[in-house]
Amino acid sequence: MKKGALVYDREGAERNGWFIRELIAAARRAGAVLETVIAESADGLPHCDFDFAIVRTRDPQINEYFRSRGVRAFNNTETNATANDKLKTYELCRALDIEVLPTERADVFLSSPDFGFPAVVKTRNGHGGRGVFRAEDVGDVRRTATKPNDYIVQPMCSECGVDVRLYVLGGRIVAAAERSSDSDFRSNRSLGGRARIVSPCREMEEAVGRIYSALRCDWIGVDFLPDRNGWVLNEIEDPVGARMLYELTDVDVARLLTEYCLSEIG
Numbered sequence: 001m002k003k004g005a006l007v008y009d010r011e012g013a014e015r016n017g018w019f020i021r022e023l024i025a026a027a028r029r030a031g032a033v034l035e036t037v038i039a040e041s042a043d044g045l046p047h048c049d050f051d052f053a054i055v056r057t058r059d060p061q062i063n064e065y066f067r068s069r070g071v072r073a074f075n076n077t078e079t080n081a082t083a084n085d086k087l088k089t090y091e092l093c094r095a096l097d098i099e100v101l102p103t104e105r106a107d108v109f110l111s112s113p114d115f116g117f118p119a120v121v122k123t124r125n126g127h128g129g130r131g132v133f134r135a136e137d138v139g140d141v142r143r144t145a146t147k148p149n150d151y152i153v154q155p156m157c158s159e160c161g162v163d164v165r166l167y168v169l170g171g172r173i174v175a176a177a178e179r180s181s182d183s184d185f186r187s188n189r190s191l192g193g194r195a196r197i198v199s200p201c202r203e204m205e206e207a208v209g210r211i212y213s214a215l216r217c218d219w220i221g222v223d224f225l226p227d228r229n230g231w232v233l234n235e236i237e238d239p240v241g242a243r244m245l246y247e248l249t250d251v252d253v254a255r256l257l258t259e260y261c262l263s264e265i266g
Contacts, residue, residue: 004261009039025254074264079236086122117136120156158226174251197249
């Protein structure tokens, strides 16, 4: 019987208890065992024998810990490291010819602004709409980006308060959801936005294919923003949550993910 580690930090485990139970139950039905492991860093991981690891943290060193011991981690180190650093995400997109908004590290922008205002200031490692701020002038950027190396600056997209998230498993698009908000330039569901299932356009599908070819990612979210009658990639999400899919569809994410992991390790 295959044995897997289901890795969360403590805060994530407390917030996602229902999904953890669903993953454990899905693994059991598929003839495997999932053991929940709570770790704030790679130093907190147990020295146990696992056949695979589903890593639900934002610390790529945890993914690397398993890889270095010959244990297949879902996602791999490169995916987790890229998704959790917005600057790395945009650098990858430029290399893959995927459209993104003009992006500058905050310290570079403050020394020589390349575009005007309003602008968006983001922490490089933020997620869920947290660490994202609107700036009306250079003073706002300076006050917000307290550690300029850790922030990026972008122009505001042409249509605020809406985005589309694609859920991608092994390079295959499982579903796409449009999120929107009338009261905030951020469309995140966690901040009160609405959501509905939509069909992805060809440019989104092509972008996902290029990302998969470069990273060989397993289970991710890929977010797009509307800009000037097209779409630009906003971020890659790892770990990506499943609440919206459970609310809007009959997709059993826990079953799909555990069966995919087991098929990958053989």
